Amino acid sequence: MKKPLFLTLLCVLSIGLYAASNEKPSERELVTQNMPEIEAPSKKYKVLCFSKPYGFRHSSIEIGKTMMEVMAEKTGLFDVTFSDDLTEFEPDKIKQYDAICLNNNTHLENGMKDPKMRETFINYVKKGGGIFAIHSATDGGWPEYVDMIGGNFAGHPWGAGGTWGIANEDSKHPVVKDVFGGKNFTIKDELYQYKDFDRAKNRVLLALDMSHEENLKRKGNRADNDYALAWLKKYGKGRVFVSSFGHNKEVFYNPEILKMWAEGFRYVLGEVDVDTVSIPKPVAQ
Numbered sequence: 001m002k003k004p005l006f007l008t009l010l011c012v013l014s015i016g017l018y019a020a021s022n023e024k025p026s027e028r029e030l031v032t033q034n035m036p037e038i039e040a041p042s043k044k045y046k047v048l049c050f051s052k053p054y055g056f057r058h059s060s061i062e063i064g065k066t067m068m069e070v071m072a073e074k075t076g077l078f079d080v081t082f083s084d085d086l087t088e089f090e091p092d093k094i095k096q097y098d099a100i101c102l103n104n105n106t107h108l109e110n111g112m113k114d115p116k117m118r119e120t121f122i123n124y125v126k127k128g129g130g131i132f133a134i135h136s137a138t139d140g141g142w143p144e145y146v147d148m149i150g151g152n153f154a155g156h157p158w159g160a161g162g163t164w165g166i167a168n169e170d171s172k173h174p175v176v177k178d179v180f181g182g183k184n185f186t187i188k189d190e191l192y193q194y195k196d197f198d199r200a201k202n203r204v205l206l207a208l209d210m211s212h213e214e215n216l217k218r219k220g221n222r223a224d225n226d227y228a229l230a231w232l233k234k235y236g237k238g239r240v241f242v243s244s245f246g247h248n249k250e251v252f253y254n255p256e257i258l259k260m261w262a263e264g265f266r267y268v269l270g271e272v273d274v275d276t277v278s279i280p281k282p283v284a285q
């Protein structure tokens, strides 16, 4: 080989290696890096991840699935089955799952029209099933579904492009005590306001901080100014966790949100028992 050609090849190879070493990590790598370690689970649970929108389709559905795969692999807490087939909700199939992740689905009432299937689904939760609801899983539904979830989407004055102040209202609660060290924080995401939301029926963990100046630039429609963003509850014997967060893709590899979600899963699966008694909205200092 002539020397100039050899040098050219070496140069090309070096540039290639340099570029490879500076490549941005993939979304899966980011989720993996930021997924927390958890206490070794007592068993491996089974989770159905249902992501079918019958209304608005979020582009973050795919990274939601990636998050579920990575959480399953890294924590060993559950095996996950991905299906948007409503037959998974039939009595013989739904009973195999310890919990269902509602991954940015919308308006389930438009797909699940059969009253018997709706009843099977609601009874599944009442009898001890878990529900992990991400963002637009709170958009729509029939009355029992909304009652089970604990609130219904009623607009998003605090949109995806803004960075909003969040109050950690329950900083000693196991599900959020480690989220930003139990302190208030800011996040860029689209946040919902809810109708059919009754604080007395839900344990609110995080809420919009109405003393934060950015938040005050938008006007919500709740007379009580109470904008809950993450809560959990018991529903019969079942366990429900709801996260308003989950519109923007970055939320799915935010290490602090992943801490909350991993703990939320431990709760909905029945791996840990946590306090679900409602607490009043803290009085602003």
Ligand SMILES: [Zn+2]
Pocket (backbone or CB within 6 Å): 058, 135, 136, 190, 246, 247
């Ligand atoms: Zn959204």
